Amino acid sequence: MIGNDIVDLRQAALDSNWKRKGFLEKLFTVEEQFLIASYTENPELMVWLLWTMKESAYKINSSITKLRAFAPVKLVCNNLIILEHSATGNVYTEGTSYCTATEFNSDYIHTTAAEQLHELQLARIEISALYDGYHQKSPQSVSHHGRYLALAYS
Amino acid sequence: MNEFEIIARLKPIVANYVADKALPDQITEETDFIKDLKINSANLVDIVLDVEEEFDIEIDNGSMEKMLTVGAAIAIIQEKSAQK
Numbered sequence A: 001m002i003g004n005d006i007v008d009l010r011q012a013a014l015d016s017n018w019k020r021k022g023f024l025e026k027l028f029t030v031e032e033q034f035l036i037a038s039y040t041e042n043p044e045l046m047v048w049l050l051w052t053m054k055e056s057a058y059k060i061n062s063s064i065t066k067l068r069a070f071a072p073v074k075l076v077c078n079n080l081i082i083l084e085h086s087a088t089g090n091v092y093t094e095g096t097s098y099c100t101a102t103e104f105n106s107d108y109i110h111t112t113a114a115e116q117l118h119e120l121q122l123a124r125i126e127i128s129a130l131y132d133g134y135h136q137k138s139p140q141s142v143s144h145h146g147r148y149l150a151l152a153y154s
Numbered sequence B: 001m002n003e004f005e006i007i008a009r010l011k012p013i014v015a016n017y018v019a020d021k022a023l024p025d026q027i028t029e030e031t032d033f034i035k036d037l038k039i040n041s042a043n044l045v046d047i048v049l050d051v052e053e054e055f056d057i058e059i060d061n062g063s064m065e066k067m068l069t070v071g072a073a074i075a076i077i078q079e080k081s082a083q084k
Helices: A009-015 A023-027 A028-040 A042-063 A117-122 B003-015 B041-055 B070-082
Strands: A003-010 A076-082 A087-093 A096-104 A110-112 A123-128 A141-146 A148-153
Touching: A003 A009, A003 A042, A009 A042, A009 A141, A009 B041, A023 A028, A023 A042, A023 A076, A023 B041, A028 A042, A028 A076, A042 A087, A042 A096, A042 A110, A042 A141, A096 A117, A110 A117, A110 A123, A110 A141, A110 A148, B003 B041, B003 B070, B041 B070
Parallel strands: A003 A141
Antiparallel strands: A003 A110, A076 A087, A087 A096, A096 A110, A123 A148, A141 A148
16 A cells, blocks of 8 residues: 655745744654754755655555554654655554655655555656546545645555 | 633634634534644644643643544643643
């Protein structure tokens, strides 16, 4: 199974003040907060990179367990490797590990999570403006934020 | 504090994070922040922080985990206020 999440960076800047007192502490582990603080060239990018990793993994996990919870600190990002416009990593939660692949540019950050590495390699992603009727294309995971719609097919 | 009082104080907080400004007026205990109010999950943490400030309480991660509906928020606010 795969899950995906997109953050429109312009929308995120309008909607969220990640520097707000308590914000990072409630969303991120101490190690993740350290990653954000030490990524001095663009801490905001790190905030949303880690966030899309957690959200995409949560989508798989909640659809398997059928449980909903707002427990971002229990989704732990790890093994993060960041390249110029992409990143890979893992998200661990309650004994399960998901692998993630992220693509980013100055407009958006998009992460796909999968239970197995080969699922991640086979996943097909379509990123576009929001349009009606995309459900007919039966994507396995859908994410919409700000200007963007991201569909993930396994 | 009864639930009606709490809902009255929650409405202006919730209104900051919904696109459709008519929605907060209709909230009940059953209202789901994400499914019904279409609140972005990253903004759910802002609601938690605003609730902490408004009611002068601290919401630990274990409580935050359950805070997906207005009813759950009310229960947490009542529980934490009673502990003060």
